[in-house]
Amino acid sequence: MKLNNYIYSLTNLNVSNKFKNQNLIKSNRNTTSMNLNKSISQNIVDRISFGAGKQFALNRELLSSITKVNGQDVTKLTASNNVLDFKQGSYYKVQTSSGLTAILTAGNGGGVHMPTTEFNLGENFSLAPSDWKDLDKTEKLFTYLGRDKSGYCAYSNYSNTEIKDMLGSVGIKPGFFEIKSDTTSNKFYMLDDGTIYPQYQVDGIRGALNLTNYFKEGYTKDSVFTIDGKDFKLDDSGHLNVPEGTACVMENITRKK
Structure with a gap:
């Protein structure tokens, strides 16, 4: 009885190993097939990319040649x-x-x-x-x-x-x-x-500078306003007279009381 059980178990083990080996072979074949398909697909993509890149380069040259x-x-x-x-x-x-x-x-x-x-x-x-x-x-x-x-x-x-x-x-x-x-x-x-400013904003700042009475803000006739690299002083009424064409943006303005 024990001998029969041993033979039976051994037979099942052999059958199991056979199926495992068959599955392993099948798996290896599938993996090889997938890798081969992937390689072929990548080669096709590479060829298409190379062809398109070459055509794009030719089109660039064609465009630059137009007179x-x-x-x-x-x-x-x-x-x-x-x-x-x-x-x-x-x-x-x-x-x-x-x-x-x-x-x-x-x-x-x-x-x-x-x-x-x-x-x-x-x-x-x-x-x-x-x-x-x-x-x-x-x-x-x-x-x-x-x-x-x-x-x-x-x-x-x-x-x-x-x-x-x-x-x-x-x-x-x-x-x-x-x-x-x-x-x-x-x-x-x-x-x-x-940094860019619209012309109307530059003109608006210039207008505000000229309209302000700086005596009321504690400035004197000795105060110096440096605008666009040029020095300006207040007139007798406490106003500036910044001419048109001066780049009046905040980055270009300094004041010294």
């Missing part, structure tokens, strides 16, 4: 005396921060955009997602400054460094500057760190 659009010369976008002037029907080249050569024009109401459909580059023309994103930032900054005289849309969506760098790339330096686009024209003042 005329609708019979009009494409000129470099450059400010003159800190004035940037976008005209409808004109086309301007500008290099974005990613190195893309963009071609911009003015639309209605001060909008600035790249009219890709006017370049006759074919329906399949495209750029890398990062280039589209960079182009969008460039278009929007010039559009915001061309349409919004407060500058709010610009300084609430871009850092001071971005504003300074992007404007600097087209020749705009810190100080008073103007953006003209279509029929709109907006003026601003930019500090060395890229």
Whole structure:
């Protein structure tokens, strides 16, 4: 009886081990198959990515080679005396921060955009997602400054460094500057760190400085107000006479009683 039980147990053990071995072989085959499929899929993705990247690079070169659009010369976008002037029907080249050569024009109401459909580059023309994103930032900054005289849309969506760098790339330096686009024209003042103020705010501060009677605030004719690097003193009535064109922003004003 004990011998029979031993043989029975041994038989079950052999059968169990056989099934385990079969399952292990099956598992190894599945794992190998999954790894092979994954490798094949990754190779396909890599080939597609390489092909797309090569096409994006060719499209970049094609875009930068354009010299005329609708019979009009494409000129470099450059400010003159800190004035940037976008005209409808004109086309301007500008290099974005990613190195893309963009071609911009003015639309209605001060909008600035790249009219890709006017370049006759074919329906399949495209750029890398990062280039589209960079182009969008460039278009929007010039559009915001061309349409919004407060500058709010610009300084609430871009850092001071971005504003300074992007404007600097087209020749705009810190100080008073103007953006003209279509029929709109907006003026601003930019500090060395890229902070911008609308012209009307600068004029408002200047007006407040000139209207204030500083004798009533404890100042005397010997007091010195340094504004935009220039020294001013009070007149006989206790008022300042700050001329138009002075950059009256709080960062540029110091007072000594």
